[in-house]
Amino acid sequence: MSNAAGVVTSKVLTPKGGAPADPRGTRQRRHGQGARGRVSRALGRRTTWVAIAFVAPVVVYLVAFYAYPLVQNTAMSMHRYDRASFVTGDAPFVGFDVFGEVIGQARFWRVVGQTATFTLVSISVQFLVGLALAVFFQNNFKLSATLRALFLVPWLLPVIVSGTTWQWMMNPDNGAMNTLVGWFGVEPVWWLNAENALMSVTIANIWLGIPFNLVILYSGLQAIPQTLYEAAAIDGAGPWRRFWSITMPLLRPVTLITLLLGLVYTLKVVDIIWIMTMGTGTSQTLATWSYGMAFGKGTSGVIQYSEASAVGSILLIVALLFGLVYVAIQQREEK
Amino acid sequence: MARAWNAWKTTLALGLTAIMLFPIYWMVNVSFTARESIRKSQLFPFDFTTEHYGVVLNEQLPFLTTSFVVGIGAVLLTLAIAAPAGYGLAKLPVPGGRYLSFVLIVAQMIPAVVMALGFYSIYNRLGILNTIPGLILADSTLAVPFAVMLFTAFMRGVPNELLDAAQIDGASAWRTFRSVLMPISRNAAITVALFTFLWAWSDFLFASTLDREGGALRPITLGIYSYIGAQNQEWGPMMATAVVASIPTAVLLIVAQKYMAAGVTAGAVKD
Secondary structure, three states: OOOHHHHOOOOOOOOOOOOOOOOOHHHHHHHHHHHHHHHHHHHHHHHHHHHHHHHHHHHHHHHHHHHHHHHHHHHHHHEOOOHHHHHHOOOOEOOOHHHHHHHHOHHHHHHHHHHHHHHHHHHHHHHHHHHHHHHHHOOOOOOHHHHHHHOOHHHHOOHHHHHHHHHHHOOOOOOHHHHHHHHOOOOOOOOOOOOOHHHHHHHHHHHHHHHHHHHHHHHHHHOOOHHHHHHHHHOOOOHHHHHHHHHHHHOHHHHHHHHHHHHHHHHOOOHHHHHHHOOOHHHOOHHHHHHHHHOOOOOOOOOOHHHHHHHHHHHHHHHHHHHHHHHHHHHHHHO | OHHHHHHHHHHHHHHHHHHHHHHHHHHHHHHOEOHHHHHHOOOOOOOEOOHHHHHHHHHHHHHHHHHHHHHHHHHHHHHHHHHHHHHHHHHOOOOOHHHHHHHHHHHOOOOHHHHHHHHHHHHHHHOOOOOHHHHHHHHHOOOHHHHHHHHHHHHHOOOHHHHHHHHHOOOOHHHHHHHHHHHHOHHHHHHHHHHHHHHHHHOOHHHHHHOOOOHHHOOHHHHHHHHHHOOOOOHHHHHHHHHHHOHHHHHHHHHOHHHHHHHHHOOOOOO
């Protein structure tokens, strides 16, 4: 979830926090208001063209670097490509045959199940831990701001860094994780073998995602008026009661958004899994399966561009479905 | 009593932070431990050495340079495309502006592996696989939608009067954008630049698909990854490289925390 930050942007960042407030702003307003009407009418149609000119680069960019690769991906899933025809480009059109073959494979539903487990366990644990930490960090104690900032580190580090570190900590012979479970009398675990791989990559992924949940939920908590808590305290509500009757209901929109974003991001995770296990054993998800088929290595020895694109397209459809739910909820909240 | 309670909270928070950051400590610890002692898994680098960092300097310098160039390239490209678009969406009557904003949100949800597949076949045809410009283009897609949305949100907060005043004085829209709006939007630009650099620097997926055979033109993420595939995994140099690859994150977090925080919480929650 390396670029999780991005999505959440919608509204808030205003110049009030950062940009120097213009001390002359108020004076200019009086001066400007009468003139503005005249100016904008005079500019009229020309400003529309100016506006188009300013957004044209990003529109061209989106078409060239988002739409085109997507069309290309879909086209590949409907033609039967192999290594040779990938170079020459004359693969036969087969419609949805490749999709049928992929879904028909015995492992398809197993991979879907693993993807669901990875995603749901990741986002629910991340959310619960993130929420607990956010509530805890709401207390103003010494060093609270500094320590909260340090909690961001796992999320800002390159995943290759965390991935290799977790891989080493999960080394069966002398990794730190086995030392840890050893203290509780547990026998050494083969963390990264076929059977345990899903659990292990999920643990690492939870660690990666906690900061994101903490940050969003913390700012959500900050938005709840303190007076509500004070009033409830006067009425005799204890901390537990205040949490369930004030915090949780008022945090509901933020909760929904956090979980949906987490879902969309976790579905498409490739890097942490690939770096730790190459998608072997139970850690294969739709995303790593697609990646492995397209770019060799891992569990699939041969390159299968068409199958990879088909799996990628299935993943895309699922991600976009949840993405649309997210957009719908966000639109409703803005009203 | 309140003070004692506060001290307890600080202690608890220190403990939690230590647990959370343990993997990072462990990486640093291993990177300073001599080869023979790494497998002992000691809590401190008793058998201290800096030789792994010597290996990093010898082997990883070209990859670090590539990552740096790719990061800077992605930042410049992203700023050039996103800042004007932010102005357009925030302040000018863009026809269909709402749809554009919608497309930007959706664009961020597209799985990177799908993008990588599309890019791979396009790059293959254009002959720009394993090139730095190709990687810059792909990495910029990680940031452009985010950047446009951040600029839009920020610029919407700039008073119209400022911009109108410039136009009344005869400045063109471009001049207003460049000489009035951009200087005010400095903080937004810095936030965008920091995140774009960090994402491009950290990118593994595009690098491992579009720049696999780039030799010295591969970024540092692949430099680390090449240790994983090796028959005899060299954990010392690997962890030392990982530490070096984490430096941009550390610098940004310390030097630019204000901007980072702005980007992280930007619009996470409304109002």
